[in-house]
Amino acid sequence: MPAWWQGFGDPELNALVAEGLAANHDLDIATARVDEFAARVASSRAQGLPQVGYGAEAGRQRTPPGNTNDNYSALLSASWELDLWGRIRRENEAARANLLATEQARLGVALTVVSAVVTSYVTLLDLDSRLAIANATLRGRQESVDVFQMRLDGGVVSEFEMMQVTAEYESAASAIPALEQAIALQENALSVLIGRNPGPIARGGKLQTLVLPAIPAGLPSELIARRPDILQAEQQLVSANALVGAAKALYYPSISLTGAGGSVSTELDDLFSGPTGVWSFAGQLLGPIFAGGAIDAANEQAEARREQALSAYRKAIQDGFRDVEDALASIQSSAGLVASLTRRVDALKHAVYLARERYDNGYSDYPCWTPNAACFPPNCR
Structure with a gap:
């Protein structure tokens, strides 16, 4: 599996992924399942060898x-x-295909673990960023409270205006405990994901320092066929097809x-x-003479399982294309959203600058506004 997560340029993230691949319990279960099917392949092979x-x-x-x-x-x-009719050979083929399908399932679990670790880590950095913004907002509200307290003491503003500013401060303060709780829960979830007991998670940097891996243009659609879930469905189809041949061999004598x-x-x-x-x-x-329809039923079951595997394979391919298209659409829309929010932040920063300039030059009252508050310059009084 390519180490695509290293493209983010965060050493702590790389260490967390490595730890998760080594200690995740779901991945341990999948690995043990591969060992089980490897033993089944050895057992199936033994049927075609002399028994001494x-x-x-x-x-x-x-x-x-x-x-x-x-x-x-x-x-x-x-x-x-x-094995004149190929029954044992076809059963061996089915066993090998099941082993390969199980190995692809293990790779799928590994990919899921990596994706979950990366997503959880990025979410944790996002929560850190939100907490930093909340703390900065609280400090700004504290400055407003201090200024209005001095103006209240000087008789410039009323107590009602002072209570409005105090309420804005408490509103900003109330957001911090929820963010701190969310960070603790995210750290605990990520710790369990990588096989640790719940606890703190080290960060390699901030959300803004992560490098967004580039997506090369013009990737061939054949890359979809390399997905573990599609390869697993393909091997399951091979196994089901081989078992059809093994079921047909029941009509012939042994x-x-x-x-x-x-x-x-x-x-x-x-x-x-x-x-x-x-x-x-x-x-x-x-050889069979009369089996009460048991051999016919075994063949019908094998053919029905093959049709199920074929439909599952087709669905896996379509799901793969859908996932890629959804991801590309999300990346494109997210890029537009980031650009829009960046422009909004720049506009708000400039508005704050102008409000402070008006205050410093005596054209307006102290800028107590927030983007969601009713008190908005130049209407603050």
Whole structure:
């Protein structure tokens, strides 16, 4: 997976992503699931290999008129099913495809973890920025309260005007606890996401210092096919198709070969010496005659699962294109919003500057206004 998050240029963010990929519990579960399917592939492969075993037996028998006989045997056996119709081969193909699908699912979880860490970190920086603005607003309100207190003491303004300014100060102060709570909750959520206990999160800088990664123009649509969710759906389709072939093979007979060789003796010392060897070899042919529709039903189930996998694959591709288009549209609209808000901030800064200039030159009263307040220059009194 490309380390795209490094494009933000924040070392703390890089460290958090690395920690999340190493300790996230959902990713641990997905990795263990991959190990499980790898073991299933090994088990499926074993079906196409000869099965070799051994056995040993010892016994004593007494027969009339009081004779006692000892019997010892040691045998080595082997069995092998001939895969003439491809059933085992198709089952192996399905198992391998399921393993690849599970690996893609793990990559999808990893990508989700990375995206969640980056989003949570950016949200945390945004909350920090909002808190800084709230604190700066509170300091401005405090300055207004101090000025109006002096003017109230001098008899220039009324107590009603003083209460208006005080209310503006308390309104600004009330926003700070909510932001501090949101920051603490965001830190706790990000800590759990990366496998830590809830606690504070270190920042590498401010929201304004993050570098927005550039999106190259003219990216080919084939890149959509590299998405883990699409690759997972593709391998699930391969698995479902292979199981259709395995189900069709049930109509044909299965052929098995078995063999055994070893030694039999009435004396333990002579078990592996002397002319006591035995062997056997047999072939077995088993085929269905009447199964009450069970084989037909198995084929219908396999074909239905293949149709489901095909529809899921098509849906995954369409969802991938939709996600890309949604993201590009969001980036474009966000860029316009940022430009508009930047112009608004510049206009408000200039308005504050002009209001202070009017106050300093005696053309208006002290600028107590805010963008959301009714007291707006030059109407402040």
